[in-house]
Each structure stands twice: as structure tokens, then as C-alpha cells.
Amino acid sequence: MSQANGLQPKRTVAELKELRALTGNEGGSQRVAFTDTWVKAREFMRLKLAELPVHVSADEAGNQWATLRGRSERSILIGGHIDSVPNGGWLDGCLNVLAGLEVLRHIASQGTPPITVRLVDWADEEGARFGRSLFGSSACSGTLNPDDVRNLADQQGNKLPDVLRQHGIDLDRVKASHKQLENAAAYLELHIEQGPVLENMGLPLGVVLGTVGVERHQIRWTGQSAHAGSTPMSQRRDALGGVSKLHLAVREIAKRHNGVCTVGSVVTKPGIVTAVVGEATMLLDQRLLEAQGLAQMLSEAKQASERIAREENIGVEWSRIWQIEPIPFHPALIELADESIRDVSGKSHRLPSGPLHDAAEVARAGIPTIMLFVQSLRGLSHTNLEDTKEEHLEMAVRALDRLAAKTIQWLMNG
Ligand SMILES: [Zn+2]
Numbered sequence: 001m002s003q004a005n006g007l008q009p010k011r012t013v014a015e016l017k018e019l020r021a022l023t024g025n026e027g028g029s030q031r032v033a034f035t036d037t038w039v040k041a042r043e044f045m046r047l048k049l050a051e052l053p054v055h056v057s058a059d060e061a062g063n064q065w066a067t068l069r070g071r072s073e074r075s076i077l078i079g080g081h082i083d084s085v086p087n088g089g090w091l092d093g094c095l096n097v098l099a100g101l102e103v104l105r106h107i108a109s110q111g112t113p114p115i116t117v118r119l120v121d122w123a124d125e126e127g128a129r130f131g132r133s134l135f136g137s138s139a140c141s142g143t144l145n146p147d148d149v150r151n152l153a154d155q156q157g158n159k160l161p162d163v164l165r166q167h168g169i170d171l172d173r174v175k176a177s178h179k180q181l182e183n184a185a186a187y188l189e190l191h192i193e194q195g196p197v198l199e200n201m202g203l204p205l206g207v208v209l210g211t212v213g214v215e216r217h218q219i220r221w222t223g224q225s226a227h228a229g230s231t232p233m234s235q236r237r238d239a240l241g242g243v244s245k246l247h248l249a250v251r252e253i254a255k256r257h258n259g260v261c262t263v264g265s266v267v268t269k270p271g272i273v274t275a276v277v278g279e280a281t282m283l284l285d286q287r288l289l290e291a292q293g294l295a296q297m298l299s300e301a302k303q304a305s306e307r308i309a310r311e312e313n314i315g316v317e318w319s320r321i322w323q324i325e326p327i328p329f330h331p332a333l334i335e336l337a338d339e340s341i342r343d344v345s346g347k348s349h350r351l352p353s354g355p356l357h358d359a360a361e362v363a364r365a366g367i368p369t370i371m372l373f374v375q376s377l378r379g380l381s382h383t384n385l386e387d388t389k390e391e392h393l394e395m396a397v398r399a400l401d402r403l404a405a406k407t408i409q410w411l412m413n414g
Contacts, residue, residue: 089386
């Protein structure tokens with residue numbers, strides 16, 4: 001149970017730097033999936049894994065697996081993604097993989113584990129080149145529909161299926177990767193937080209409760225465009241009035257529910273300084289971990305919009321752009337993660353994840369899933385300014401190691 005068995009968190013930090021030197025430049029990390037640098041990063045991983053008694057393979061969706069056989073076929077999965085966004089940070093995704101490697105080493109050093117332990121590097125988590133995130137994990141979970149991505153192309157016009165083929169992947173067979181989950185009994189993922197919550201609380205580590213649900217809508221307000229000089233204030237039907245009032249209303253709705261609501265875009269017509277706005281379209285994004293609360297935030301926003309439409313004598317229409325349900329992580333694993341963090345750093349905190357992660361896909365496939373977050377400095381990610389204190393990275397490796405040990409024990413008892 002101690003460092004004596006060989007867990008070396010400092011080695012993870014050194015390997016992160018090694019990977020950065022190998023696959024980054026002055027702009028940041030350049031491990032965009034299905035590029036030469038990404039292939040190089042995976043070779044780097046395979047070289048490290050070659051020193052361990054593991055079997056390394058790639059599945060039909062291009063996910064890379066390292067399997068340490070245990071006495072039972074039942075398996076615990078530790079996951080991450082070695083791909084990055086262009087000019088990305090040095091931690092997003094690859095911390096998960098390299099911390100998992102260190103944990104795998106530690107477990108292997110203790111002899112044959114009671115259950116099988118597998119490290120997975122998911123293919124194209126970021127979707128940076130083709131715009132579809134979570135490619136490998138959603139193929140594996142079964143939620144990816146190949147027809148939805150068949151026509152995706154990168155900025156140079158290369159089609160996704162052609163690029164996949166260059167990497168030995170047949171788009172029509174990617175869902176066969178689902179069989180990798182056959183014996184999976186638990187899935188663990190460590191990730192940088194990519195937000196400011198843990199840093200603001202002065203905590204190195206937190207337990208992720210799940211990924212939030214998202215409601216994304218377009219709201220179109222219609223009034224009457226009219227001359228800015230000749231139309232008295234009392235006689236205007238100003239479509240922008242709807243936007244302004246609803247924007248302020250959704251901020252209060254978010255606060256009441258402890259969620260987030262964002263108006264990220266407003267387009268007005270005719271959009272000139274001398275005319276009252278006749279038509280205004282706004283985009284609203286609402287997120288919350290609880291499905292009921294999210295539905296409530298949506299219905300409150302709709303009610304507010306109808307009241308505002310009456311007040312302003314304008315019309316309002318809603319259309320849904322996208323939605324995803326909240327994906328809660330496993331209650332027993334939440335407890336184990338909490339204990340692991342307290343063992344390592346004394347104090348834990350539970351928080352939802354705003355971004356989606358591969359872990360959410362695994363959870364959707366019905367595998368008990370949990371994530372740990374480690375503090376991100378200034379809350380920055382997807383930029384080469386992304387950073388985490390080295391002592392916190394080391395704590396994160398220790399917490400993941402403890403969580404793996406506790407999870408194995410939990411599975412043995414269960
Ligand atoms: Zn990531």
C-alpha cells in the first residue's frame with residue numbers, strides 16, 4: 001500500500017515533459033489525432049508499455065489498449081487520450097494516460113492482479129481535425145453513428161473515412177470495438193479540471209460527480225423594424241428588448257439552480273444604428289448535473305420569454321439545436337474516489353464536469369465509471385498556458401493509484 005512498492009509519481013511528471021519535448025513546439029502540444037505527431041506519441045507509449053508484462057493492441061476504432069492479465073477476466077479500465085488540440089497544453093488527456101501507465105506499472109510490480117487491468121488510450125477525444133469529439137470512446141460505447149460522420153472533412157478537404165483508412169480503421173467497422181467492454185467492471189479516468197473551481201478552493205483534487213446535461217436552443221424574437229428617429233419609445237416593438245431581458249433573466253435562473261446559462265451569440269436585423277431591431281436571434285446554452293433541475297431551468301427560461309414577449313409586444317419562438325442528458329457517475333465509486341483523495345491530500349471536493357469526457361461515453365455504456373480532477377492553474381486549458389503544479393500532478397498519480405487499489409478491492413468484494 002505504500003511507495004515502497006514502486007509507485008513513482010515523479011516519473012509521470014518526467015514522462016509528461018518527455019512527451020512534450022517529443023510532440024510539441026513553441027506553440028504547444030501538436031498531437032492532433034490521425035496525424036504523424038499523434039502516431040509518434042502512441043509509439044512513445046508502446047515503447048514504455050513494452051517494459052511491462054502487458055499485451056498491447058488496437059481495436060476497430062483505433063483505441064489503443066494495454067492489458068495486464070489478472071486471475072480473472074473481469075477487468076478494471078483506466079482511460080485517457082494522448083491526442084491534443086492544435087497548440088494544446090501539456091496535460092489535457094496525456095496526464096490521464098501517463099498516470100495510468102504508472103499505476104499499471106505499480107500493479108504489475110506486485111505480481112498477477114486478482115482481476116485484469118487495462119489501460120486505454122481513446123482515439124480522437126478532441127475532435128480537433130474533423131469536429132467530432134469522443135470518436136473512439138463513442139464508437140466503443142455504441143453511441144456513434146458512422147453515417148453521421150461519414151461526410152466530415154478537415155480544412156484541407158480530406159474526408160474522415162479516408163484518413164481513418166490510412167490509420168487502419170474502417171469507419172463501417174468501428175462499432176465492433178464495443179466488445180472491448182465485455183468484461184469491464186469499472187472505468188477510472190484522471191483529468192485536469194480545465195476550470196477554476198479547485199484552484200479557487202485551494203484544493204489539489206476533486207471527485208467528478210458526472211458530466212452535466214446540456215440544453216442548447218436558438219431563440220428568435222420578432223418585432224417591427226422602424227426608424228430610430230421617428231418612432232416614439234412607447235410605440236416600438238423592439239426585438240432586441242426580448243434578448244436583453246431574457247439574457248438577464250437566465251443569469252438569475254442559473255444562479256437559483258446552481259447551474260450555468262450562457263447567451264453566446266446575438267444576431268440582429270437589420271443591424272444598423274438608425275433602425276429599431278425588427279428581428280433578433282440569440283443562442284442559449286444551459287447546463288446542470290441534475291436532469292430535473294435542467295428541465296426546470298429550461299421551462300423557467302421559456303416562461304420568462306413568454307412574459308417578456310407580452311411586455312415588449314413582440315413574438316418569440318424557440319428551437320432546440322442540441323441536447324444531451326446528464327451522465328452521473330457511479331455512487332460507490334464516488335465514495336471510493338473521495339476516500340482516495342482524502343488519503344492523499346486530506347480534503348476532497350465533489351464537482352460536476354462541464355466538458356464531456358471519454359468517461360461519459362463509458363458510463364453511457366453502463367460501466368460503473370468515475371473521474372478524478374486535478375487542479376488547473378488559472379482554469380486554463382486548450383492553450384499552451386495550461387498548467388498544474390508538479391506537486392499536484394504527483395498527488396493526482398497517487399490518488400489514481402489508491403483509487404485503482406480500492407476499486408479492485410471493491411470488485412473482489414462485490
Ligand atoms: Zn481531455
